[in-house]
Amino acid sequence: MPYQFSTIHNLQNDLRAGKTTCVKLVEENLARIETRKNLNAFLEVFKESALQKAKEVDAKIASKTAGKLAGVIVGLKDNICYKGHKVSASSKILESFESLYSATVVEKLLAEDAIIIGRCNCDEFAMGSSNENSAYGNVLNPLNEKFVPGGSSGGAAAVVAADLCHVTLGSDTGGSIRQPASFCGIVGFKPTYGRVSRWGLIAYASSFDQIGPLTKTVEDTALIFEIISGVDEFDGTMAKKEVEHYYDALSKPNPKKYKIAYLKDCIEAKGLDPEVKQKTVAALEKLKTAGHTVEAVDFPYLDYLVPVYYVLTTAEASSNLSRFDGVHYGYRSKNVTDLESTYKRSRSEGFGKEVKRRIMLGTFVLSAGYYDAYYSKGQKVRKLLQEKTNEIFKSYDFIITPSTPGTAFEFGKNSQDPIKMYLEDIFTVQANIVGIPAISVPNGLHSNGLPIGLQIMGKAFAEADLLSLAKDVEEFKK
Secondary structure, three states: OOOOOOOHHHHHHHHHOOOOOHHHHHHHHHHHHHHOHHHOOEEEEOHHHHHHHHHHHHHHHHOOOOOOOOOOEEEEEOOEOOOOOEOOOOOHHHOOOEOOOOOHHHHHHHHOOOEEEEEEOOOHHHOOOOOOOOOOOOOOOOOOOOEOOOOOOHHHHHHHHOOOOOEEEEEEOOOOOHHHHHHHOOEEEEOOOOOEOOOOEOOOOOOOOEEEEEEOOHHHHHHHHHHHEOOOOOOOOOOOOOOOOHHHHHOOOOOOOOEEEEEHHHHOOOOOOHHHHHHHHHHHHHHHHOOOEEEEEOOOOHHHHHHHHHHHHHHHHHHHHHHOOOOOOOOOOOOOOOHHHHHHHHHHHHOOHHHHHHHHHHHHHHOOOOOHHHHHHHHHHHHHHHHHHHHHHHHOOEEEEEOOOOOOOEOOOOOOOHHHHHHHHOOOHHHHHHOOOEEEEEEEEOOOOOEEEEEEEEOOOOHHHHHHHHHHHHHOOO
């Protein structure tokens, strides 16, 4: 019988007890990946390096020198660099590019004896909410293959939900970890901006991007998060705050009773699925019953979140993606005659439709005649949103909303209407605009059989309390 993974803690106990080995675990996962190749969730499987690492970790377990993640099989979103392995951000423009170094988060995982098994498909350059924008085809939702897995970390969410690896790392610019986690029925966590190094992450929007874990349980999220957090000399935006013992803290009873706000404007939003609303209200009632204070608050700026997000992120993307030009590295068109045609044709052929749309939007909002009208105004509104959110946090410990307005949708449903697709992020973008931590935890099933997620946002760097409350919500389904 193949090993049935439950938590990292149980896995390591079983490895120490000799019930399985790292090599067996990798072989079993490789076999499962092969049987579910149709999901298109892995762009590449690192068979040789994973098996080699597994042998090394088995030897460490035998000598009792193994790290905190010994035997844990990890998938990486295809915008996180791993030395000696390909990374493409699921774009043709980076086809066949091999990374010369590993991201800081990858170095930290490997140092604790994690085994990296492959790179996961995603929306091109992390731009999308459905994983329909990859240059290498759609990822299917493993719970129902007619539906999208969410995006942009759709492959990373799908492989965890399908038991093709134990945990994954994704990136979250406006909900790209939390939204697919919600659609696939797993836990997805975006830390506070500056808590986890972005060194080695292919940038989309640098003041919004944050790396985080996708896991089966809040407990595993806490452990992975603790290991990948902390100061990094290569990332100047990192906070100097000491990393807490998030994982150990979860094992102790938490007597705290919190003050929780829910955004009335989100619960009463016109586009909210009635069953998502009902499940969210039910979770709030359970929190109230558990002794927490739960109150509605007004957030009159809901309609500004998505426009501000897309003005500012596309501007940053326009700048960040200028380096992909057919000259420095990556795809170069064969139909070029001079330097100008090299730039034009390589970028036109190398980037997909959605990436080109966002580069054009970003270039427009940064242009001389429109900078003040769009980008400058967007920064002012971002400041207003930060102030309003922090005002709520003066009276409350957490803000709760649904993770998404509905469950996973069918392929093609939103792809012809960019605005409709962008509104999929309406509840998740706030955390990135403000820079606060947020988590999506499973919150039951819809009558259509698909999972619903509950989002909890916390104060900056208050991840210990956030994870504690998330674990309480996780217990509701048991």
